[in-house]
Amino acid sequence: MWFIKLIGKLKFTGFVCFFIFVIFFFGPLLNLLLLAFSGEWQYPDRLPSEWSLTWWTFVLQNDAIISSIWLSFLIATIVTLISLLICIPAAYAFARIQFPLRRFFLFSFLLTNAFPKMGLYVSIAVLFYQLNLMNTFVGIVLIHLINTLMYMTWIPSAAFENVHRSQEESARDVGASPLKVFWHITLPMAKPGIIVASVFTFLSSLNEAEGTFLVGIPDYRTMPVIMYSIIADYPSTAGSVFSVILTLPTILLLVAARKFVGAESFANGFKLK
Numbered sequence: 001m002w003f004i005k006l007i008g009k010l011k012f013t014g015f016v017c018f019f020i021f022v023i024f025f026f027g028p029l030l031n032l033l034l035l036a037f038s039g040e041w042q043y044p045d046r047l048p049s050e051w052s053l054t055w056w057t058f059v060l061q062n063d064a065i066i067s068s069i070w071l072s073f074l075i076a077t078i079v080t081l082i083s084l085l086i087c088i089p090a091a092y093a094f095a096r097i098q099f100p101l102r103r104f105f106l107f108s109f110l111l112t113n114a115f116p117k118m119g120l121y122v123s124i125a126v127l128f129y130q131l132n133l134m135n136t137f138v139g140i141v142l143i144h145l146i147n148t149l150m151y152m153t154w155i156p157s158a159a160f161e162n163v164h165r166s167q168e169e170s171a172r173d174v175g176a177s178p179l180k181v182f183w184h185i186t187l188p189m190a191k192p193g194i195i196v197a198s199v200f201t202f203l204s205s206l207n208e209a210e211g212t213f214l215v216g217i218p219d220y221r222t223m224p225v226i227m228y229s230i231i232a233d234y235p236s237t238a239g240s241v242f243s244v245i246l247t248l249p250t251i252l253l254l255v256a257a258r259k260f261v262g263a264e265s266f267a268n269g270f271k272l273k
Helices: 002-036 054-061 063-096 102-108 117-130 137-161 165-173 178-189 191-206 210-216 223-233 236-261 263-268
Strands: 038-040
Touching: 002 038, 002 236, 054 063, 054 236, 063 102, 063 137, 063 191, 063 223, 102 137, 117 137, 117 210, 137 191, 137 210, 165 178, 178 191, 191 236, 210 223, 223 236
Parallel strands: none
Antiparallel strands: none
16 A cells, blocks of 8 residues: 555656646746737736737848848858768768777867857957958858867767667678668668757757857858847847747757657667767
8 A cells, every 4th residue: 555655656746847847948938939929018917918029020021130040041051061071971980990099089079068169269260360261151150160060970970880880791791882881771870860960060050159259240140149139239029039030940950850750760869889
């Protein structure tokens, strides 16, 4: 009898913890949505006293803001494609080739996230000034690539390691060339990890603000950079609208990855040996 009561208490505790997690996770998002569509909302009102699309109209009819949105998506797409071309061969090399200082070089990709990024960006800006890359599209792409190297190297490397060598060797035994083995065996099996890395790379580039502001101002103003100025100069409702716009790609990409890759395969992209 005591065991049944214990199980019941554990279930109740688990339900309470889950409920608290849902409130903690979805509460700010719900508040953000309400604020984005509110016309007037003052404390202590629990809900907006007036609903309005005024700030959505302001955002979507402002040519500078629309240009910043398109620029953000363009940069994120280019950065993702370049990262794939550069990092996938590197990730395969880390997973399959034993060479001196392998672990050191793999660990070095974490250094960009080991300390405040602004200090790193200032150091890079000094170099960019010497190379005439400040206030250029190329400079912005390069500064975004620095932030994506970890995602596009570590996660695909783990995905390649999860591909058993015996499967590659079986294909080699029947006469397949190394390139065919990689293209038809290794790459498809590592696809979930590569998709995971691509999603994180795209979102990381889409939300990058500090490096873009330092390197791209005044000619290149992406969506996060514009968002900072809107939050400073306009009511919080305008910032909420921008936040929703920034959040939507995250949700859509994760839903698409979940649909086309599957939850189990999607999770395999994070498995490390």
